[in-house]
Amino acid sequence: MIDTVAVEQALLLLSSDLTPWLIVIPGILIGLVFGAIPGLQISMAMAIFLPMTLYMDFMQAMLFLTAIFTGGSFGSGVPAILMNIPGTSSAIATAFDGYPMARRGEHNQALGIALGASAFGVLIGYLILFVLIKPISGLVLKLGPAELFAVILWGMTLIASLSGTHMLKGLIAGFVGLLIGTIGFSDTGILRGTLGNEYLLDGVPVIPAMMGMFAASELLRLVNTPYLVDNESARKVDIRLILKGFFQAFRHPIVLLRGSIIGVFVGAVPGVGSSVSNLLSYVETKRRDKNPQSFGEGNPKGVIASESANSTSEAGSMATLLALGIPGGGATAVMLAAFAMHNITGGPQFIREETDIVYAIIFANFGQVVLLMGLALLFLPMLASVVKVPMKYLIPSVLALAIFGSFGLTGNISGPITVLVFAIIGWIFRRYNYSVPAAVIGILLGSMAEDSLLHSYQISGGNIAYLLERPITLAILTLLILSLFGSKIKSFLSSRTQDLKPT
Amino acid sequence: MEFNKKILADLLVVIGLASFTSWYLLNAWFASSQPENLILILPIAVITLAMCSLEFIQQCRTGTTSAHEERETAETTGPIIGIFSIYVITLEWLGFDLATILFIATFLWLQGERRWFWIVGYSLCFGLLVTLFFSYMLPYPMPMSLFPTDY
Numbered sequence: 001m002i003d004t005v006a007v008e009q010a011l012l013l014l015s016s017d018l019t020p021w022l023i024v025i026p027g028i029l030i031g032l033v034f035g036a037i038p039g040l041q042i043s044m045a046m047a048i049f050l051p052m053t054l055y056m057d058f059m060q061a062m063l064f065l066t067a068i069f070t071g072g073s074f075g076s077g078v079p080a081i082l083m084n085i086p087g088t089s090s091a092i093a094t095a096f097d098g099y100p101m102a103r104r105g106e107h108n109q110a111l112g113i114a115l116g117a118s119a120f121g122v123l124i125g126y127l128i129l130f131v132l133i134k135p136i137s138g139l140v141l142k143l144g145p146a147e148l149f150a151v152i153l154w155g156m157t158l159i160a161s162l163s164g165t166h167m168l169k170g171l172i173a174g175f176v177g178l179l180i181g182t183i184g185f186s187d188t189g190i191l192r193g194t195l196g197n198e199y200l201l202d203g204v205p206v207i208p209a210m211m212g213m214f215a216a217s218e219l220l221r222l223v224n225t226p227y228l229v230d231n232e233s234a235r236k237v238d239i240r241l242i243l244k245g246f247f248q249a250f251r252h253p254i255v256l257l258r259g260s261i262i263g264v265f266v267g268a269v270p271g272v273g274s275s276v277s278n279l280l281s282y283v284e285t286k287r288r289d290k291n292p293q294s295f296g297e298g299n300p301k302g303v304i305a306s307e308s309a310n311s312t313s314e315a316g317s318m319a320t321l322l323a324l325g326i327p328g329g330g331a332t333a334v335m336l337a338a339f340a341m342h343n344i345t346g347g348p349q350f351i352r353e354e355t356d357i358v359y360a361i362i363f364a365n366f367g368q369v370v371l372l373m374g375l376a377l378l379f380l381p382m383l384a385s386v387v388k389v390p391m392k393y394l395i396p397s398v399l400a401l402a403i404f405g406s407f408g409l410t411g412n413i414s415g416p417i418t419v420l421v422f423a424i425i426g427w428i429f430r431r432y433n434y435s436v437p438a439a440v441i442g443i444l445l446g447s448m449a450e451d452s453l454l455h456s457y458q459i460s461g462g463n464i465a466y467l468l469e470r471p472i473t474l475a476i477l478t479l480l481i482l483s484l485f486g487s488k489i490k491s492f493l494s495s496r497t498q499d500l501k502p503t
Numbered sequence: 504m505e506f507n508k509k510i511l512a513d514l515l516v517v518i519g520l521a522s523f524t525s526w527y528l529l530n531a532w533f534a535s536s537q538p539e540n541l542i543l544i545l546p547i548a549v550i551t552l553a554m555c556s557l558e559f560i561q562q563c564r565t566g567t568t569s570a571h572e573e574r575e576t577a578e579t580t581g582p583i584i585g586i587f588s589i590y591v592i593t594l595e596w597l598g599f600d601l602a603t604i605l606f607i608a609t610f611l612w613l614q615g616e617r618r619w620f621w622i623v624g625y626s627l628c629f630g631l632l633v634t635l636f637f638s639y640m641l642p643y644p645m646p647m648s649l650f651p652t653d654y
Contacts, residue, residue: 044640047642048640048642168554168557168561172551172558175550175551175554176520176551179523179524179551183527186539188535188539188540190534190535192540193527193530216587220580223579223580223583223614392610392614392616393611396610397607397629399590400603400607400630400633401633403591404633404634404637407637407645408640411642411643413594413595413646416591416594423584423587424584427584431574434516449543450543453542454539454542457538457539458539
């Protein structure tokens with residue numbers, strides 16, 4: 001499974017020359033900045049700096065781009081924690097508990113926990129990739145729309161899980177979100193719900209909608225609040241607390257490991273990847289916790305679950321890129337362009353013939369984790385200072401940033417309009433106790449669920465027996481049922497055993 | 504059942520969500536009634552409508568509770584939503600630079616800031632710096648008033 005000669009060559013390649021490492025530091029910084037500023041995407045950073053890689057050799061180019069990827073994966077969690085703005089869809093679940101922690105004055109710990117979980121995620125993700133790159137890529141080839149739908153269905157169970165005390169209202173919000181997610185052209189070319197608006201042909205822009213629902217609506221609610229953190233003594237920025245948070249992440253190894261495993265395997269699924277993996281990891285952690293009610297109120301395990309999964313997804317998406325030449329998302333699509341610029345084609349032949357390069361990319365990411373930790377610890381105190389800014393200055397600044405960022409995402413005025421519309425909807429939802437996270441999950445998963453369900457229907461011709469021929473689908477559905485009802489089945493079986501015991 | 508303005512707002516939200524669901528279902532149905540088009544929309548819409556009906560009945564039965572009474576008024580949020588809406592709607596006419604400066608300044612004034620130096624200084628610095636940063640980073644032109652643009 002592991003080619004030891006290629007391992008030696010890869011280590012030699014990385015240690016013989018320090019030049020490739022010099023471009024890793026700016027790469028991580030670029031990623032951190034682009035990830036931390038709402039609206040600037042990791043893929044955008046990679047695309048902007050892609051021409052620079054023309055002057056690098058392939059190895060250097062890959063190190064530079066993966067450094068941006070690693071920095072950006074962590075960076076997108078920072079605004080999710082401090083401002084309730086998930087920089088990307090992969091940081092949604094980070095906001096669920098990270099932001100309540102920040103509001104409680106635990107912003108230092110939350111950022112430290114996110115860093116610890118991210119660093120661990122990247123490390124374990126690439127370690128899994130190192131050992132299992134070929135089996136993972138083989139597995140991805142076996143995935144069809146039925147398997148995708150099963151994974152998305154799993155993510156959809158989060159809607160019920162996030163509904164909180166007002167269960168029925170939460171479900172309504174999530175289901176309305178699912179419907180909103182299907183607005184626009186369907187995969188069969190039928191137009192629904194656009195009211196003749198050309199901006200909606202591709203559907204509701206998800207990330208601007210998310211910015212409006214999460215951040216803008218929350219900021220509108222906080223208009224009369226003087227500071228993000230009420231308690232003045234808790235408003236300090238303390239590197240020791242960030243470090244404490246960093247180590248706190250490792251006190252929950254099961255949560256970290258579960259998030260990492262979900263992240264690497266779901267992250268490898270093209271098109272779904274990190275958007276769903278952080279949700280799955282979050283829902284499983286919440287479901288298995290002794291105190292599930294504390295999730296959404298600032299439970300550190302929620303941040304660990306989300307960050308470990310979304311950072312591990314990077315390794316998963318790299319598996320499909322390197323072994324199959326399939327980009328799983330925007331960032332890996334830019335990497336594929338870098339492959340083309342250096343006349344390299346990803347795929348089984350690349351893995352077979354350039355194993356040392358593949359291993360070198362993987363090992364370089366281990367080094368990147370160390371650099372990420374150092375650079376992030378330098379920058380986090382500066383970013384955490386946002387809690388010291390009075391809300392009357394912070395609210396208009398963040399609202400304006402969200403508007404700029406949404407324009408950056410769509411390239412036209414539809415982004416800002418979407419933020420506005422969903423800010424008002426989100427404000428109404430919060431005011432009348434409809435779950436905003438459930439609605440956002442619905443919007444995110446709506447079109448993915450419809451596409452995969454439709455493709456399964458078309459392939460099977462409407463025959464449900466098709467599912468029985470898909471062992472991976474059945475396995476995922478079984479895991480889903482066990483995850484939902486496992487504890488109930490267990491207690492039912494144990495009560496039956498008790499009843500049958502002779503007294 | 505005590506029936507007042509506060510519960511009416513709750514009921515209107517449920518009615519609004521049910522109305523959107525019904526409209527969207529009909530819109531999708533008229534676009535195409537083939538199973539390929541309604542495979543997800545129809546079941547989700549039907550379940551949503553059933554849940555909205557249940558919620559409506561529950562709220563009518565429960566009537567006004569302490570939660571309704573304790574709910575904050577929207578008096579302070581209303582003007583903020585208003586200026587935020589004006590900011591977004593006028594972006595294309597005023598440009599990102601001028602609209603952002605005006606939005607920040609108005610917001611600060613509405614929130615009780617009366618030090619003109621801070622209002623003008625902060626709105627100008629923030630608006631101009633952020634506009635410059637994004638116009639430099641984004642690959643497409645942005646509407647502008649003070650800076651040159653290809654929009």
